[in-house]
Each structure stands twice: as C-alpha cells, then as structure tokens.
Amino acid sequence: MTHDKERLEDQAMREAAGGETPPDLSARILDAAERKQLDDAVTPISGAHSVPRTARPRRMTAALPRRNWQGAGIVTAFALLFAVGLVAFVVWKGPANPNTGETARQENRAVAPADKPEPAPAQKKHTEAAGNETSQPDNTGPENTPEPKPEPENNTPAEQPGPEPQPEPEPKNPDDVVKQPEPEPQPEPEPKKPDDTVAQPKPENPAPEHKTDTAPKPAPVVVANLPSPGDRRDYPYAVRNADGKWESAPLIGSKKNLDKPVALAAGRELKIDGAPIELTNGAVLNGDCVLSIDKDLTIKLIEDDFWLDSTGSDAHVAVQYEQLTADCTGAAAVFEADGRKLRIRCAVGSVRCGDEVIKAGEQGSLSDRGVSGLRPWEGRHKLRDSAPSHTLLEVGFEVEPANGLIEGKRIRLQNFDSGKDDWVAHAVGQDAKVSLKFDAEVALQPGTEVVIRYRQTGAERMVVQFWNDAVADNFGIDPSPGKPGEWQVLRMPIEKFRNRETGNVEAKPGDKWMSGGIYVVGKDTELYVDYIRLERRP
Missing domain, CATH: 2.60.120.200 (Jelly Rolls)
Incomplete structure (x- = not known):
C-alpha cells in the first residue's frame, strides 16, 4: 500500500512538472470494476471482514484517482514552482542542446524521492479527509496501476516540448521586474528638479545677456604717466578716439583730478607736442610725434621723432617703426621716422638692431636690409636738450x-x-x-x-x-x-x-x-x- 502511494505521488510529481500527463485509465478501471463485480458475484468472501454481499458498498474504483489528483493540489503547486524554476535555470544557464530536457527530468526524478517526506503529510491529511471509503479500495486498485509506467515513458518524448514553451513561469519573472519599475515613476519628480534648476538660471541668463552689452571691460594696462594738466588750455597731449579725432588727454582719466598725473592705457595713439612722458618702468620719453605703447612697453612710432632715455633700468624697452624694431634697453637715443627707414642717434649705452649694434656717439639708419650709414654723432639734439633729467x-x-x-x-x-x-x-x-x-x-x-x-x-x-x-x-x-x-x-x-x-x-x-x-x-x-x-x- 505504501509503495503504491509513493509510486502514485512520484507519478503526480512528474505530471505536475509537465514531463508527463495523467493517462486515461477510465476504460481500464471500468473493465476492472466489471471483472471485480463478476468475481465478487461468484467468489464468496470469507474472513473476519466478510459481510453479506448485499451489504457491501459498491466500489467506485474510477473515482479513486480523481480524488487523489485533487488532493495533491498543494503538492502539485509546490512541485510546479520548483520545476518551473529548475527549467528556467537550465534554459538560462545550460547549453542549448536537445538533451537538456532529459537531464532536467532526470534531475527532477532524482530530487523527487528527497522531497517525498514533505508531500507525504499533505497526502495523508487529504486521504484522511476523504474518508475511510478510499482506504480499502486502495488494496486492489494499485495492483492494476503498475501497467501505466511504460506508458508515461513512451509518452514523454512526444510531450517534451510541452514544458519548454510554457510561458507561465516566464511572465512571473517579468511580473517581478515590472513591479520594480513601479517605483520608477520617481523620474517624474526628477524632471521637476531640472525644472527648478532651469527656473534658477532663467534670471541668471538674462543678466549675462544684458551684461554682454554693458559688461565692464578688463581694466586697461597703464604703460605711461603724463604730467597733470592743471588748468592749462594748451595741454601738449592728445589721444585719438574711435572716430579718428584727437581729444584732450585728460579725458583718459577723471576730469575732477586735473592736479594728478594722467594714466595712458596700452594701445592708445598719443600725440605729443614737445613734452615728456614717463613710462611705468622708469624710462623717460620726450617727443614731438605720434606713437602708441604696447603692454610689453614696445613704443610704436607713427610720425616724427622722440628722445628716449631708459638708462639706469634693466626693464625691456623697444622701438618699432613699421616692420623695423630696435632694442633700447639701458640706453638713451633719438629715434626719427625717415621714410621707410628708422634713423637712430645713440647718446648712452647701445641700441641693438638684430645682430647689429649702434654704439654711444654713433648714428645710423635701420632698414629691412639692416643698419647702414654709420658715422659719429656729436650728441646734440633739440629733444635731448629739452628732455628732463x-x-x-x-x-x-x-x-x-x-x-x-x-x-x-x-x-x-x-x-x-x-x-x-x-x-x-x-x-x-x-x-x-x-x-x-x-x-x-x-x-x-x-x-x-x-x-x-x-x-x-x-x-x-x-x-x-x-x-x-x-x-x-x-x-x-x-x-x-x-x-x-x-x-x-x-x-x-x-x-x-x-x-x-x-x-x-x-x-x-x-x-x-x-x-x-x-x-x-x-x-x-x-x-x-x-x-x-x-x-x-x-
């Protein structure tokens, strides 16, 4: 009896796993019942349990398997979940080959005996709830049931594809995955944060847009200082404005500070009418000319001439005229624009023109071909004589x-x-x-x-x-x-x-x-x- 129950439970597990389907034994059961009735009608029952034939309950052998399948519902559910997880694991991890189905079923068969102790109590409870009517017929019913064993084995190859395409377990995993996106509606507040952040730049964006037109420009680099204009109307300095016109140099600074030196910014064209200026490195320039001074204290001569004295300082001072450049660091000389040449008269130190040098007491002309016309210079010039010490x-x-x-x-x-x-x-x-x-x-x-x-x-x-x-x-x-x-x-x-x-x-x-x-x-x-x-x- 116990062996038969175990065999039935084993078969139920396999059928629940999808490897087999319950065989249709109704015809056999009916035939067996009819034969049993004929036997009972002919063979007398003896023993302690013998009862009159008319008092015996009619045996409903065909109903036995139905009650057992329904009683194994709980076991079937657990077995189904286990089998589905196992099949999903094998399909996901295992190599794709035709033997995967058989190996999975073999593993299920090997595991089934280990799981028998768990479903046995459930099965016993179900049989007890079913009543004592099923306890006696089980002695005879299982004797005819061993025959279905070969049938599930012959049927399994044909029904192997059944468990593989089952979509039931697969939706469960997606359902679990779908449950995770449910908190993903949180992205909705996330755009709100960007909205908040975007709202903050909005006041900032217009500000820079307006500032682009009126944004304060970098402070000009001061390259020279002009004497204070005071209340003089004949101030000998002027700068060229954006319209190309000359305007009073005090406009470079504040009109309220007419008693203070005027700062000259780098790059401004300056017109000097026989007056001195002092560069920020200490060099003194006395000119009657038009020039501009770069940030690196390169003096660009545009018209006429000037006297430059940079002695006593190691600061770099250069003079540029068109494409010609002369280095006057630590020297004193007169520079004069002469057509396409730059005439140089050196009083102190030496003026370097590339690889050539004009020494103190010499004068010469610098062109794109180099220095030419070197000759002695007596040292007197109107701009030198009127220059400050x-x-x-x-x-x-x-x-x-x-x-x-x-x-x-x-x-x-x-x-x-x-x-x-x-x-x-x-x-x-x-x-x-x-x-x-x-x-x-x-x-x-x-x-x-x-x-x-x-x-x-x-x-x-x-x-x-x-x-x-x-x-x-x-x-x-x-x-x-x-x-x-x-x-x-x-x-x-x-x-x-x-x-x-x-x-x-x-x-x-x-x-x-x-x-x-x-x-x-x-x-x-x-x-x-x-x-x-x-x-x-x-």
Missing part, C-alpha cells in the same frame, strides 16, 4: 630708508612746503650729519649729477661725499653752505667729486656708489635734508 637714485624720507640712517633721524616737519606736513632727515649739534646706505649700488653714467635739497643753520663749511667700494674710499666735494635758514637745491656734476685721500682722482662713469651723505661743520649747527638724488642729464 633721468633719475638714477632718489632717497626721500616719507618712509624709513630700507637700511635706516647711519647718522641723523627721521622726523615729521609741520608746515613744510606750502603748509603741508612732510618727513625729513634731521641732525643737530656740533658738525651735524645726515648719512645713509643705499638699497643697492648705483652705477654712474655720463652726465650724472648729485642733487640735494636741504636747509641749514650755523654751518661754517659743508661737505658732500659718497663711498666708492671699488677703491675703498670716499669721493666728495666742499660746496658753499648757502644762506642759513632757507631751503635750497644743490646740483653738482660727478666730475667735481674727487678722492678725499689723494684729492686728484675724479669720479667717472662706471664707478659704483654704495652710501653717502651731507654734513655741516660748526659748533652749533642744525641740518634738514628733504631728498638726495642722482640724476643723469639728457
């Missing part, structure tokens, strides 16, 4: 000197220079002295002068001297102290400075001074110094 060194006392004062001290003087307060160096007592060490060595050049603005009282004699490190001695001069109690400016060419030890060696261009000062000789003296300068005459 070039400052090689200036020591003021608005701030404390970098190396401090060797002698004297820095004080604030009230009502100095038209009622304004200013800082000066001060010394008082016997032989009052003001001296200091320079920030760096100063190389003397031809035409260099010493300029000192001072005021003294009680001086019998005055000495100005500077220390020459090359000969380890002072070079000085003994000028007149001047009128006591009054501010005065003293100018002395370096050729008048002599060695204090020997008295017969003059200072000369090329010497380097490192320190210097001024002192007055007397018992009760007082000395004020506004500035000390070393300037080179044009």
Whole structure:
C-alpha cells in the first residue's frame, strides 16, 4: 500500500512538472470494476471482514484517482514552482542542446524521492479527509496501476516540448521586474528638479545677456604717466578716439583730478607736442610725434621723432617703426621716422638692431636690409636738450630708508612746503650729519649729477661725499653752505667729486656708489635734508 502511494505521488510529481500527463485509465478501471463485480458475484468472501454481499458498498474504483489528483493540489503547486524554476535555470544557464530536457527530468526524478517526506503529510491529511471509503479500495486498485509506467515513458518524448514553451513561469519573472519599475515613476519628480534648476538660471541668463552689452571691460594696462594738466588750455597731449579725432588727454582719466598725473592705457595713439612722458618702468620719453605703447612697453612710432632715455633700468624697452624694431634697453637715443627707414642717434649705452649694434656717439639708419650709414654723432639734439633729467637714485624720507640712517633721524616737519606736513632727515649739534646706505649700488653714467635739497643753520663749511667700494674710499666735494635758514637745491656734476685721500682722482662713469651723505661743520649747527638724488642729464 505504501509503495503504491509513493509510486502514485512520484507519478503526480512528474505530471505536475509537465514531463508527463495523467493517462486515461477510465476504460481500464471500468473493465476492472466489471471483472471485480463478476468475481465478487461468484467468489464468496470469507474472513473476519466478510459481510453479506448485499451489504457491501459498491466500489467506485474510477473515482479513486480523481480524488487523489485533487488532493495533491498543494503538492502539485509546490512541485510546479520548483520545476518551473529548475527549467528556467537550465534554459538560462545550460547549453542549448536537445538533451537538456532529459537531464532536467532526470534531475527532477532524482530530487523527487528527497522531497517525498514533505508531500507525504499533505497526502495523508487529504486521504484522511476523504474518508475511510478510499482506504480499502486502495488494496486492489494499485495492483492494476503498475501497467501505466511504460506508458508515461513512451509518452514523454512526444510531450517534451510541452514544458519548454510554457510561458507561465516566464511572465512571473517579468511580473517581478515590472513591479520594480513601479517605483520608477520617481523620474517624474526628477524632471521637476531640472525644472527648478532651469527656473534658477532663467534670471541668471538674462543678466549675462544684458551684461554682454554693458559688461565692464578688463581694466586697461597703464604703460605711461603724463604730467597733470592743471588748468592749462594748451595741454601738449592728445589721444585719438574711435572716430579718428584727437581729444584732450585728460579725458583718459577723471576730469575732477586735473592736479594728478594722467594714466595712458596700452594701445592708445598719443600725440605729443614737445613734452615728456614717463613710462611705468622708469624710462623717460620726450617727443614731438605720434606713437602708441604696447603692454610689453614696445613704443610704436607713427610720425616724427622722440628722445628716449631708459638708462639706469634693466626693464625691456623697444622701438618699432613699421616692420623695423630696435632694442633700447639701458640706453638713451633719438629715434626719427625717415621714410621707410628708422634713423637712430645713440647718446648712452647701445641700441641693438638684430645682430647689429649702434654704439654711444654713433648714428645710423635701420632698414629691412639692416643698419647702414654709420658715422659719429656729436650728441646734440633739440629733444635731448629739452628732455628732463633721468633719475638714477632718489632717497626721500616719507618712509624709513630700507637700511635706516647711519647718522641723523627721521622726523615729521609741520608746515613744510606750502603748509603741508612732510618727513625729513634731521641732525643737530656740533658738525651735524645726515648719512645713509643705499638699497643697492648705483652705477654712474655720463652726465650724472648729485642733487640735494636741504636747509641749514650755523654751518661754517659743508661737505658732500659718497663711498666708492671699488677703491675703498670716499669721493666728495666742499660746496658753499648757502644762506642759513632757507631751503635750497644743490646740483653738482660727478666730475667735481674727487678722492678725499689723494684729492686728484675724479669720479667717472662706471664707478659704483654704495652710501653717502651731507654734513655741516660748526659748533652749533642744525641740518634738514628733504631728498638726495642722482640724476643723469639728457
């Protein structure tokens, strides 16, 4: 009995897995029932369970399998899910070959006995619920059922395609996948965020669009400073506007600041009528010309000529005329436009024209073929003569000197220079002295002068001297102290400075001074110094 139940359950599992279909045994069962009835009618029943033939219940053998199939519904459902998962796994992972169906069924058969303990209780519960009517007929029914075994085996090859195309398990997986996209409606708020972000740029976009027309341009690069115009109507500087017309240079800056220097921006065409300008690197230009200055301090000569002095500075300064370029770094010369040539007269240093050089005291013409017409130059020119001096060194006392004062001290003087307060160096007592060490060595050049603005009282004699490190001695001069109690400016060419030890060696261009000062000789003296300068005459 137990063996028969297990066989039926095994067959039910296979049929539930889709590998077999339940055989149609109705004809056989009916035939068997009829034969059994005939046997019962002829053969008497003996034993403890024998009952009169008329009292026996009519055996409904054909209904037994139907009740068993319905009772195995739960088992069938679990088996179906298991089989569907297994088939899907084999189809997805396994190689596509004709034996996959058989291997899957063999695996199902091998696994079925292991799963028997789980469906057995369910089957027992179902049979108990069905009643005792089915318990006795099972002794005879299974004896005829072993015959269907070969039939499912013969039928399985024909029905193998059945489980493979079953779409039922496949929709379940997509259903699970479809459930995941259900939260995907979240993309709807995601576009809202972009909408919010787009709404923010909207006020920003129009702003730049309006700013494109009125956006502030980068600050112009200042390349030179022009003297303050004051209230002069004959201001000797003008710039060319966008219409090609010349307008007053003060318009470059603010009309309210007419007492301040005017800044010249790079690239602006400037017209100069015999007046000087100072480049931002310290070079001085005195011209009667039309020019422009680039950011790299390349001076483009357009018309006429100018005097350029860039001595005392290592900053690069170049002059360009049409396609011709000359390097005037650390030199002083006159540049004149002459047709398709650039005429150069060098006073100090040297002007380099490519691989060729025009030295101090020479003049020549530069063309696209190089330098030609070299000859001596006496050094005089109207623009040079009217040019301002070039400052090689200036020591003021608005701030404390970098190396401090060797002698004297820095004080604030009230009502100095038209009622304004200013800082000066001060010394008082016997032989009052003001001296200091320079920030760096100063190389003397031809035409260099010493300029000192001072005021003294009680001086019998005055000495100005500077220390020459090359000969380890002072070079000085003994000028007149001047009128006591009054501010005065003293100018002395370096050729008048002599060695204090020997008295017969003059200072000369090329010497380097490192320190210097001024002192007055007397018992009760007082000395004020506004500035000390070393300037080179044009």
